[in-house]
Amino acid sequence: MASCTYTVPDKAASGDNFYGVVICNQVYVDYFWNTYGFSGNKAYWDDGWGWDDCCNTSKPLARAFNGCYALTYSASDYLNDSYSAPILNWGRRYVRENIDDLRCFCGDGTAIARSKSGGLVEVYLGFFYSKDVPGRAETLIHESRHQGGKPHDANFPSGSVFGSGKSGADSSWDYEGAWMYGALYLWWYYAEGARTTSALRERARQRGNLVIDNAFATHPGFSI
Amino acid sequence: MLRSKSTDTPFLAGPDTLEIQQEEHPFSFRSSKDEKLNASVVEAVNRMGGVGEDAEENYRRALSSLRNRGPGVLDVIAAEYEDLPEDSYLDRWSLVQLLVELRYPEAVKPLSRIIAARIPAEKFRKSHDMSTVAEEVMIRTTAVEGLVRLSADGVAEAQEALLRHAGHRTFSIRRACVQGLMQTGTDDNKRKLRRLLKERKEEGLLKIKQVNVRSVPQPIGGRFVVPPQVKSEAPPPDLGATKE
DSSP, rough: OOOEEEEOOOOOOOHHHHHHHHHHHOHHHHHHHTTTTTTTOHHHHHHSSSSSSSTTTTHHHHHHHHHHHHHHHHHHTTTTOTTOOOOOHHHHHHHHHHSSSEOOOOOSSSEEEEEEEEEEEEEHHHHHSSOOHHHHHHHHOOOHHHHTTOOOOOOOOTOOOOOOOOTTBBGGGGGHHOOOHHHHHHHHHHHOOSOOOOHHHHOOOOHHHHHHHSSSSEEEEEEE | OOOOOOOOOOOSSOOOEEEEEOOOOOOOOOOOOOOOHHHHHHEEEEEHTTOOHHHHHHHHHHHHHHHOOOOTHHHHHHHHHHHHHHHHHHHHHHHHHHHHHHHHHGGHHHHHHHHHSSOOOSSOOOOOOOHHHHHHHHHHHHHHHHHHHHHHTTTTHHHHHHHHHTOOHHHHHHHHHHHHHHHHSHHHHHHHHHHHHHTTGGGGGGOOOEOGGGSSOOOOSOOOOGGGGGOOOOOOOOOOOOOO
């Protein structure tokens, strides 16, 4: 057991101020809790993490719900989650089908999230407080892809912001790994994200390009 | 068909606990005593993170109100950027995004200064998904986007700055400058850029194209196809907050 403290940063640009108002509805709380792996994990989301205060966007649970809202509703035709539609549509389905348990921990400051065996995904403080709302949706998709059977299979390229030569990259776009899923989700969010602002979409574009430029051993040769 | 779920088994040892501390907003406005202007900056940053059918409209309205204050607002935003702690990455990014959106030619200088600023060493060396250098680079590529927009408006200084930063030591910043100048620059500036890239043996940057998301390879399917009868539909997105 670890104890951690955190000074909550500004909730404006991250999207938490506004998403927070929307998710404060029992219908959404129930849906997210039962759909995205929270169910059965109350003990982890208690004790300061927001279980008893799930509308408070200073706390992790509400911020996770904000990410879930973006994941669920950012396609204008969100009810179509067919795998033949863009990942903006089926990202929520992929997360739903691959994350059985979503648990929060303080973490040691070296990761945003980690994928464990058996459908378990752990999220750490950085997930809630350094990622913007669509960025949290991207992280859930990234970790779901690991659950879907794709580990990272290469080292980061020379000059990568993630550390030249370190493990944790994907070999190529065609490998269809976690970085590709995350970047593609951000790309679609930038191109067609609904119920959001051009600023958050631009943020998604910048993050998507950063991933494309730095997280593949072989650069895909295109950008957003 | 039910998915296997863990139960709410009580813990023998406790889970992690968290205590949070809050602050109102991150800005100090030490250089600006104009409270209305300061409030407009905060409002515009707030509206960036909007959600809902009217999110963009509200954001545009806030930007418009800020733009009405004239280019003097750039100094206030740039001063706030400099005053923020280094690790307030998202807040710093939001101010750069404001500089970009206001689209004043006078923004070339602060944007260029932000791009040229030294990127501090990585603070999370052991991580593969957390990177303070990545956050710094996103701030700078957003500033490049500001120069690109001004270049498209015909601001010569923006094109000169893009040309200068095309030699930046960070790949993503070079790539963004090259793409931006090739799309918006004059023929003369494009010629200079090609010469620079040839000298640096970086002509490969010209081959990286900005494309439509529909034209890139998409993932093939998922692992499962959930039968419709067991699929739980999401509620509509606009229910509003629960009344206490």
